[in-house]
Amino acid sequence: MALIEISDEILGTFVPIAVYWLYSGMYMLLDGWDEYRLHPKGEEYVKNVVSKRTVVKGVLVQQAFQVAIALLLFKIIGDETGTAPTQPSTAVMIVQLLVAMLVMDTWQYFIHRYMHINKFLYKHIHSKHHTLVVPYAFGALYNHPLEGLLLDTVGGALSFLVSGMTPRTGIYFFSFATVKTVDDHCGLWLPGNVLHLFFQNNSAYHDIHHQLYGSKYNFSQPFFVMWDKILGTYMPYTLETRKEGGLEARPVKMD
Template sequence: MVFWEGYVSDEAMGTFAPIVVYWLYAGFYQLMPSLDNYRLHTRKEEEEKNLVPLGSVVKGVLLQQLVQATVAHVLFLVTSTASASGTTDQPSLPVQIMQIIVAMLAMDTWQYFVHRYMHQNKVLYRHIHSQHHRLVVPYAIGALYNHPLEGLLLDTVGGAISFLVSGMTARTAMVFFCFAVVKTVDDHCGLWLPGNIFHIFFQNNSAYHDIHHQLQGAKYNYSQPFFPIWDKLLGTHMPYRLVKRAEGGLEARLVKEKD
């Protein structure tokens, strides 16, 4: 039994919890001190290179989350296995873990190929995907700043496919989507913080994705949000190394190198 059972349905939690987690985690990064010694780009670079103000980014994210919440709620209602008592039969923990792994791989596969095609198709890139790349220097709140159509195709449809393919319940989906949101926000945070657990367990991290947002790396590192498997298999992986900036500070600037 979980603490919300009897008060809020698993379907409602699966719909709205990822949105709440997004703003809490992204807001945490936004309210942190400057941490200039751990930034992948200086604040001057962020101010000069980014082509969209924070207010527009927030509005864009809220619009995407409105669409996601609508689709998620409908999907949960259609596929719900809730009984008449209002409870949901949960599979064993090992089964749930396997479902989450399957969902991660499904989401990665969908997002890699859609994301890559949006770069290769000049019309789609110019009119749709370029909106996300207006944030040349990524930051946490902008993780889901996309054109509405891209948000629908890449994130919302990708999430629906991962949910359906894995066969998870709404309760397991809530855990998975909250984790996916935290991972996506972290990948866009623009920081390389010591001890960050995502940097320890995932090669696809904030530095890896930062490569993709730079001009010389735009045709590489399409994989998101979990594993760089498809990049490595299909020759779009670009390695990197972190060095100290000339003006001082800890590991913060990327040196892009292609094998």
């Protein structure tokens, strides 16, 4: 029996969604490791004002929009070229991935920061994401649909187009971006996390942003912290052990 061939465009659309739920599921299995939590377990139920069921529904809505836009984008590109793109060399692919990361970081930093500066956008759009004061893994993409469309979907499309990557490379890029986003919202600081070796933008860094004292800092996501440092919105932190157990990312006072 012949195997069904699935196009890179279809894989690039649906693999990151599968990665999102599988990687989030892994973190939920580790949720009982209280010694590595950035917040005591009880705070999740006290400070977060939406249920996990509501969060799941919200994420699924955003992912439905992502699927629609991705399929439309791939169709337009396919109609224009008429042929399947040739996969570039490894060196070229690495450059494309780096360009895509920089484009996504730049887009998300400025849109994200503006959503905090503009009181109307924050109140009616971005505040939905900040209802998760205590972040957890599968809440990473819990946003207002308009924010999800503008910040993530449009940002992803720009990263794809500007970098010139192929749909196959897009599978790797969007899957990794998904892993990184989930990791930054997981609410845990696990020892040996290899992502912490390469990226300062991590779960503790982003947890600072989700707290009231850090809402005007640490806008960068999902990869680097360069725009925060360049534009003065960088809030450093130290990881301290809580008396009641677990860890806490505490801001360091800046001069």
